[in-house]
Amino acid sequence: GQNIDQPTEMTATEGAIVQINCTYQTSGFNGLFWYQQHAGEAPTFLSYNVLDGLEEKGRFSSFLSRSKGYSYLLLKELQMKDSASYLCAVMDSNYQLIWGAGTKLIIKP
Amino acid sequence: IAGITQAPTSQILAAGRRMTLRCTQDMRHNAMYWYRQDLGLGLRLIHYSNTAGTTGKGEVPDGYSVSRANTDDFPLTLASAVPSQTSVYFCATRGSGGAVDEQFFGPGTRLTVL
Numbered sequence: 349g350q351n352i353d354q355p356t357e358m359t360a361t362e363g364a365i366v367q368i369n370c371t372y373q374t375s376g377f378n379g380l381f382w383y384q385q386h387a388g389e390a391p392t393f394l395s396y397n398v399l400d401g402l403e404e405k406g407r408f409s410s411f412l413s414r415s416k417g418y419s420y421l422l423l424k425e426l427q428m429k430d431s432a433s434y435l436c437a438v439m440d441s442n443y444q445l446i447w448g449a450g451t452k453l454i455i456k457p
Numbered sequence: 458i459a460g461i462t463q464a465p466t467s468q469i470l471a472a473g474r475r476m477t478l479r480c481t482q483d484m485r486h487n488a489m490y491w492y493r494q495d496l497g498l499g500l501r502l503i504h505y506s507n508t509a510g511t512t513g514k515g516e517v518p519d520g521y522s523v524s525r526a527n528t529d530d531f532p533l534t535l536a537s538a539v540p541s542q543t544s545v546y547f548c549a550t551r552g553s554g555g556a557v558d559e560q561f562f563g564p565g566t567r568l569t570v571l
Contacts, residue, residue, distance in 0.1 A: 352499065381559060390547060390562035391500070435499070444515070445560060447499035 350374045352448035354436050359454045360426055368421045368434050368451045376441025382410050382421045383435040385450065391435055395421070423453075431455045460484060461563035463548050469569045470538050478533045478566050480548030488551040489531040490560065491515075491523060493544040500547065506531055538570045 351373045360366040372380070379398040383391035397403055397412035397419060409422040421434055433450040440446055464479045480489065487508045492500040502515030506525040520542060522534045535542055548563040 356497075379557075390564050392562070393557075393559040396557045396559060437500075444502060444505065445500075447501070449497060449499045 350438075350440065350446050352436055352438060352446055354434075354448040354451045356449070357452045357454065359456060360423075362426055362428060362455055362457050364426050365422065365424050366426060366453065368423075368436075368453065370419045370421070370436035370448055372417050372419070372436070372438045372446075372448075374438045374440045374446055377414060378439040378441070378443060380410075380412055380419050381437045381439070381445065382408075382419075383437065385433045385435055387432070394434075426455050428455050428457070461548060461550060461561060463546075463563040463566050465566060466564070467567040467569075469571065470535075472538055472540060472570055474538050476535045476538055476568070478535075478546055478548075478568070480531045480533070480563055481529050482531075482548075482550050482563075483529065484550055484552065484561065485528060486550035486552045486561070487528070488553070489525065490549040490551070491521070491531070491533045492547045492549065493517065493542075494547060494565075495544050503533065503546075538568075540570045542568065543570045544568060 354370045382394040385391040395410040402411045407424045412419045433452045435450045436448040437445040461482045490505045491503040501517045503521050504523040506512045509528045512523050546566045549560040551560045
């Protein structure tokens with residue numbers, strides 16, 4: 349079957365760095381997406397990886413290893429507004445997104 | 458309209474009643490999706506439409522139906538609501554031809570079935 353695994357919850361300190369991991373097993377692979385979702389709001393797109401390696405976008409970076417079925421989202425210089433859930437999703441062979449349950453990130457001052 | 462709108466924002470519904478959740482986009486995206494989001498679970502696809510006039514079943518289609526008469530609108534109907542359909546429902550769209558083709562989400566509808 350298809351499966352996306354990510355930690356349920358993580359805690360980090362303002363100003364620090366945090367890495368959120370995601371492992372996947374899917375039928376086909378057409379890219380991996382990271383979304384941010386604040387409580388009570390809709391998910392918003394953060395990053396996309398389709399080739400192995402690191403994609404950097406400001407304070408956020410995302411890494412992909414297709415051979416390992418593994419990705420991570422790296423958040424630097426954490427701010428209180430980064431407190432949110434981070435959703436990992438893989439686009440399968442039918443171009444549908446398979447979603448992980450999300451990682452709730454709690455930022456402490 | 459800017460982007461994707463959903464209506465209603467929230468609704469409390471008696472079990473057995475019929476309910477239509479509305480979704481309208483002005484982005485001219487071909488693909489549209491309906492998801493439900495429940496605590497502790499990932500977003501689960503209910504139905505999708507790759508283009509106007511076509512629809513398909515997702516992971517959890519039972520008890521739901523959709524139609525796609527035009528590009529902009531993609532309503533989701535619960536024929537006879539049950540308490541297990543209590544959830545937050547998100548409509549999403551996806552363009553094509555871009556470098557990423559990410560999905561864009563509407564603000565969601567919070568539905569409670571009693």
